[in-house]
Amino acid sequence: MKLPESLEWALHCTTALAQVPGETVSTAQLAEHFDLPTAYLSKQLALLVRAGVLSGTTGPRGGFRLARPTSEITVLDIVEAIDGAGNPYLCREIRQQGRGALPASQCRERCTIATTMDRAHQAWRDSLRSMTVADLIGDLPASIPERTRRLLSRG
């Protein structure tokens, strides 16, 4: 199991945008700010737009900004925008295959194993949902957002 590296990009880009309220920041700016491949980062930002986390505007002075207030964007929103919302464990019902296959009458309820994996995934999601972007930047010393604002605003 592995989360895409681009998830880290998405999380940091979103928190960076949260530190520049009102402003609109382009892909190239964000790519330079974190030293990331511009074209591929663009794809990930598009995923965030598609998920309703960011909103993108075209044209000159265009770019991205948060689509919602920071307190209404959870870390889970970002994670599932990039990686998808599916359960990493996929039950293929092998209990119904092979020599030991159970009859369908015994399989009306969900397999105990799948239920266990589902519960764990829900615990993971709940933990991520309890953290918002506002929480993420709330702990930072005031000097950081100030510096980010200076570096990302185009005057």
Place this chain on the structure above:
Amino acid sequence: MKLPESLEWALHCTTALAQVPGETVSTAQLAEHFDLPTAYLSKQLALLVRAGVLSGTTGPRGGFRLARPTSEITVLDIVEAIDGAGNPYLCREIRQQGRGALPASQCRERCTIATTMDRAHQAWRDSLRSMTVADLIGDLPASIPERTRRLLSRG
């Protein structure tokens, strides 16, 4: 993020072995029981042996059995035997890269984002650790283990 399909094999094979206490079951038997590729399944069972979940014996009438009582094998043990114990989110410290790189003095503590992802992973692990193989087979109607015993014991 995706867990290997072979994890389902490992979970079902372990619970199957738990239903046949004392007996030793070969890879070929398990593969036939669930209709799985024998050679590749062998690799996964080897991982479970390496993790101390199963113990394998060579020679005729050899095969696998549980290395510990069912109540002392957690689902987490099996999952991490197959998939590894690492956090799926890997922090690469991009906050220290690019134009917006933070000075090392600001990065002595772990990044808030990484901490959040760590906590979620721990919640996931805790959930899986709270479930043992004994719990998994405890809920089954008595007819199932009986059937499994009949199918997997070689008389």
Place this chain on the structure above:
DNA sequence: GGAAGTTTACTCGGATAGGTCATGTCCGAGTTGCATTGG
């Protein structure tokens, strides 16, 4: 000076390629129980 047309800067989407890892197969080495053989 103002309106229309042109240029520029940027996002969006698709096409494509390489790398990594899970999946799957095959084969040889080593080990152990069983059968056979010889005393």
Place this chain on the structure above:
DNA sequence: CCAATGCAACTCGGACATGACCTATCCGAGTAAACTTCC
């Protein structure tokens, strides 16, 4: 009848092929602001 030897079944480990997905790059289409031009 017993011990020693050979055979068979099985696990273990490595080598190798395939496919899916993440990473990465490039290019064209579309859009909106800014700039230029012309009346």
